[in-house]
Amino acid sequence: MEAIAALAALTGDEAKAASAAGSAGFAYGLAAIGPGIGIGYLVGKSVEAMARQPEAAGMVRTTMFLGIAFTEALALIGFVVFILIGL
Amino acid sequence: MSNEPANSSMSPMVTRLDGDAPEIQVSLDILKRGGYVAPVIIAVCAVFAGMDGAISALYGIAIVLVNFLFAAGLVAFTARISLGLMMGAVLFGYLVRLGLIFLAVILVRDASWISLTALGLTIIVTHLGLLVWEMRFVAASLAFPGLKPRK
Numbered sequence: 001m002e003a004i005a006a007l008a009a010l011t012g013d014e015a016k017a018a019s020a021a022g023s024a025g026f027a028y029g030l031a032a033i034g035p036g037i038g039i040g041y042l043v044g045k046s047v048e049a050m051a052r053q054p055e056a057a058g059m060v061r062t063t064m065f066l067g068i069a070f071t072e073a074l075a076l077i078g079f080v081v082f083i084l085i086g087l
Numbered sequence: 088m089s090n091e092p093a094n095s096s097m098s099p100m101v102t103r104l105d106g107d108a109p110e111i112q113v114s115l116d117i118l119k120r121g122g123y124v125a126p127v128i129i130a131v132c133a134v135f136a137g138m139d140g141a142i143s144a145l146y147g148i149a150i151v152l153v154n155f156l157f158a159a160g161l162v163a164f165t166a167r168i169s170l171g172l173m174m175g176a177v178l179f180g181y182l183v184r185l186g187l188i189f190l191a192v193i194l195v196r197d198a199s200w201i202s203l204t205a206l207g208l209t210i211i212v213t214h215l216g217l218l219v220w221e222m223r224f225v226a227a228s229l230a231f232p233g234l235k236p237r238k
Binding site for chain 2: 036054066075
């Protein structure tokens, strides 16, 4: 309640800056959800493939690692938007 | 065709992968290539944002490379224990690495030498650029394993 009261007391530029920071943090959180789901699905399928066919594990791990890194790039883009707008 | 594993002993929870860790090799390749492209990125940032941009670009490149190494180390270490653990470590490692990157930027956001624009753009460009470069080599290696494509 105190935080809400403090936000309500802000005026002008302070309110605008607080809104920008809050929105940027919210956007960063949203941007991290999609890659999280993607990485979970990717690694789950890779683990399944490695358990079924351990002799192909090297190839699967290589492509899995690159896939994780590519998916993580989406979260990094969200993070960069956050630091450019919110910080 | 059944979706069940052919052998119950090959469950992901007990299967472990010994031997070489390809992610370590991939991340070391990326590290080496990061060393090649770092002077170019730093020079471009120095042109557009001065000395602050150059230092910020260097910091951004370091963040990206450490992130790759940390991710590879986590996968390689946990794959030797269990595939189930590896999956958990990758998912929680994703959160931990995002938190560490956030911390690394928050700690320097008020520093006199920081240029947030240069830092942010460097993180995205370096991450994606190095990945595409590495993927080109890995794709060629997997498609034509006997040809040993040039790096």
